[in-house]
Amino acid sequence: MSFTFEPVGYIETCFKEKFGTPRQPSLVPSSWGILRLRPELNLSEALDGLEGFSHVWLVFVFHQNTNKGVKAKVHPPRMGGESIGLFATRTPHRPNPIGLSAVKLEKVEKGVLYLSGVDLVDGTPILDIKPYLPTSDRIEEATAGWTQTRPERTLQVEFSDEFRSDVARLLGARSSQAEAAIREILELDPRPVFYRGTAENPNPYMDVYGFRFDDFNVVYKMTGDVARILSLQPWAEYQASLKP
Ligand SMILES: C[S@@+](CC[C@H](N)C(=O)[O-])C[C@H]1O[C@@H](n2cnc3c(N)ncnc32)[C@H](O)[C@@H]1O
Structure with missing residues (x-):
């Protein structure tokens, strides 16, 4: 099986290149982004009701990846040279180069979301937007594997x-x-x-x-x-x- 998806919109952010773009959304809370739905999709009403949520999940494509092929083990920066399985990390270099970020929703306008705390490069294609649901998405007993002993x-x-x-x-x-x-x-x-x-x-x-x-x-x-x-x-x- 294979699947073809089209972006629902694109995000403009303060990060114009990968260098300096944070490794996760919560790390640079003062960053900003503007997500504009593609007008030709006539989806602006699909944002109705989102204004009551403080955060949204963005599902997006790592469209600036330049890697040819994917390695099963990767070298996250905070591991200082050691390697670990790619599915135990949030590396952009994945079999399906799809990213997932929970970002702060500042304001909703017709067809446009104003966001902060983003970790996406300017121009990133957005596949989906979902409300962050604290009742199911916040897991009190969650543990953080190898990252717990390797602070940034x-x-x-x-x-x-x-x-x-x-x-x-x-x-x-x-x-x-x-x-x-x-x-x-x-x-x-x-x-x-x-x-x-x-x-x-x-x-x-x-x-x-x-x-x-x-x-x-x-x-x-x-x-x-x-x-x-x-x-x-x-x-x-x-x-x-x-x-x-
Ligand atoms: C480690 S990933 C995590 C992204 C997301 N929070 C996740 O977990 O899927 C974040 C890094 O991806 C890179 N990045 C962000 N947007 C990108 C894009 N559109 N194409 C390729 N790389 C991107 C930046 O270097 C950024 O530091």
Whole structure:
């Protein structure tokens, strides 16, 4: 048997690339997303009644995967190089590249959901939306397997004065939410395991990193386990600066 599904909509998010996108939805609560149903499906009334729910499940396609084939064992970042069965993880690299995220529902408008706490890259196709039902989805006695003994690595985050003035100037009313989201992203050390080094040699490859957040380039410097955010620049300006 095989099945063909079409997206019910697409989500716009503050994460324009995989680097810097959180590994789970709850990790960056200040992130935002706007899910627009495809108008040609005439489904806007399908959102009626959803406004009373605080959270929704999104079922989506990992459309930016580039892997050819799937490996039965994978290397989750927090396992620091060890491997584990793919079905014991939330890796995007699955036989059917389908993702599942519980996200916060901020507001419902005709054919549009305003969300926060998302872990999806901008443009992700959404296959389904379901209300989060605390009575059945929240399982008090749940245990968390191998993840219980492997907490996410955390970094200390500092802001330079230059970054603080950039964020206030460029983001205005949205600056405190953006600053919180950037802090939450960096606290979780978005770098792949390969770049993280060891306790003795924590930053062996680079000390200055950049990532795209919304329409901005964020530059930060790693010193040991401290990420100091240096600057924020409009993405278009950053791209223009790269041209010879
Ligand atoms: C570990 S997955 C978890 C996603 C979902 N919460 C789940 O459990 O199915 C989250 C990561 O998937 C990647 N990702 C997010 N959206 C994606 C997309 N549309 N295509 C490919 N990778 C994506 C990002 O690198 C993000 O850090």
